[in-house]
Amino acid sequence: MHRSPEILLEPLELAPGQVLPCRILPGPMDGITEQSFLTAMSIRHWVPCWWTPFLRISTGVPRRSRLAAWLQPYLDTGLPVIAQIMGVASDKLAETAGRLHEAGALCVDLNCACPSPKVIGNQGGGACLKDPAWIRDTLLAMRKCCGNRAISVKIRAGFASASELPDITAALRQAQPNLVSLHYRTVTEMYKPVPDGLLRLRQAREALPDVPLFGSGDLFTADAALRMFQETGVDGVLPARGLLANPALLLQIHDACKGLHRPELCPIEKIAFLRDLARSGCDSQRAPNGFLLRMCASLFGRDSELFQKLVNLRKLQASWKHLDQVMRKLG
Numbered sequence: 001m002h003r004s005p006e007i008l009l010e011p012l013e014l015a016p017g018q019v020l021p022c023r024i025l026p027g028p029m030d031g032i033t034e035q036s037f038l039t040a041m042s043i044r045h046w047v048p049c050w051w052t053p054f055l056r057i058s059t060g061v062p063r064r065s066r067l068a069a070w071l072q073p074y075l076d077t078g079l080p081v082i083a084q085i086m087g088v089a090s091d092k093l094a095e096t097a098g099r100l101h102e103a104g105a106l107c108v109d110l111n112c113a114c115p116s117p118k119v120i121g122n123q124g125g126g127a128c129l130k131d132p133a134w135i136r137d138t139l140l141a142m143r144k145c146c147g148n149r150a151i152s153v154k155i156r157a158g159f160a161s162a163s164e165l166p167d168i169t170a171a172l173r174q175a176q177p178n179l180v181s182l183h184y185r186t187v188t189e190m191y192k193p194v195p196d197g198l199l200r201l202r203q204a205r206e207a208l209p210d211v212p213l214f215g216s217g218d219l220f221t222a223d224a225a226l227r228m229f230q231e232t233g234v235d236g237v238l239p240a241r242g243l244l245a246n247p248a249l250l251l252q253i254h255d256a257c258k259g260l261h262r263p264e265l266c267p268i269e270k271i272a273f274l275r276d277l278a279r280s281g282c283d284s285q286r287a288p289n290g291f292l293l294r295m296c297a298s299l300f301g302r303d304s305e306l307f308q309k310l311v312n313l314r315k316l317q318a319s320w321k322h323l324d325q326v327m328r329k330l331g
Contacts, residue, residue: 005257014150014178021048027240036280042077050074054111057087061095068103086111094141107150126187129159132171139175152179157200158186169207184217201232222256244298270299
C-alpha cells in the first residue's frame with residue numbers, strides 16, 4: 001500500500017514526553033559525528049537530531065561527570081540526542097544507560113551492529129548478534145535501569161547470514177525497545193553490495209509490527225530514502241555515509257517528501273562547509289586534520305586542486321589563515 005512520504009516529517013514519540021522531531025535522522029558514525037562536524041552541520045540546521053558514535057563501556061560504569069562531559073557537545077547544539085553505548089557487560093551497560101538519561105539524553109541506543117574487526121575481536125558491536133538472548137537480556141536490564149525512558153538498539157541483518165534475522169527479531173519482540181534501527185547488511189558483508197537489502201528490511205518490519213523501525217543502508221540520495229520507505233514499511237530512514245558526500249542530504253530528503261527538489265550543494269557552499277570544519281578544529285594540536293581531508297575528498301574528489309593543496313598543509317592550526325586564503329581563492 002502506498003504511504004505518503006510526508007509521514008517521515010511527522011514527530012515520533014518514543015516514550016511519554018520523549019519525542020523525535022521527525023523520522024529522517026543522521027546515522028551514528030564513529031570518528032565523524034564529532035565536534036567539528038557537529039558544529040558545521042548544526043549551524044546550518046541540516047540535522048534535526050544527533051545520534052552519537054558509540055561509547056565503549058568496558059572495565060566499569062563511567063562516572064556521571066565523565067558521561068555528562070562526553071554528551072555535552074551534542075547537547076550544546078540544542079538538538080535532541082540519542083546516546084549510543086557498546087560493550088559486553090549487561091549490568092554495566094544498563095547502569096550507564098540510566099546515567100546518560102540523567103545527563104540529558106533523549107534515548108540510549110545499544111550498538112549491536114559495528115562491523116569493525118577490532119570491535120568484533122572484543123566480542124562487541126556486531127558480534128553480539130551471535131547471541132540474540134544476550135541482546136534481549138541487555139535491553140531488559142536497560143529497561144529496568146531506565147524505567148519508562150526511551151531505549152533503542154542498532155542491529156544488522158545477522159552476523160554471517162541474513163537467515164539469522166528471525167532469531168534476532170524474536171529476541172527484540174521479547175525486549176520491546178522503543179526503537180530499532182536496522183542496517184540491512186550482515187556484519188561479514190561489511191559494506192559490500194547486497195541485492196536483497198530492502199527485502200530484509202521488509203522481513204524485519206513484518207517480524208516487528210509493534211516496534212518503530214528505522215532503515216539504513218546505501219542511502220545516498222533522496223530517491224533511495226523514499227524507495228526504502230515505500231518498499232519496506234519502515235517508520236524512518238537513517239542515512240550515514242551518504243552525509244559525507246552530501247552533508248545536506250537530510251534536507252533534500254525532507255523536501256522530496258513534500259514533492260520538492262532541493263538542488264545539490266554548489267562548490268561555494270561546499271567550500272564554506274569545509275572552512276567551518278577547519279575553523280572548528282583549528283585549536284587541535286594534531287596535524288594533519290585527516291577528517292577535513294576525508295570530507296574534502298568526498299565533496300570534491302582526491303584529484304581536485306583543493307584536495308591537493310590541503311594535503312600539502314602540514315599544521316592546520318598554524319596555517320589557518322593560509323587555509324582560509326586557499327579556500328577563499330578556490331571558492
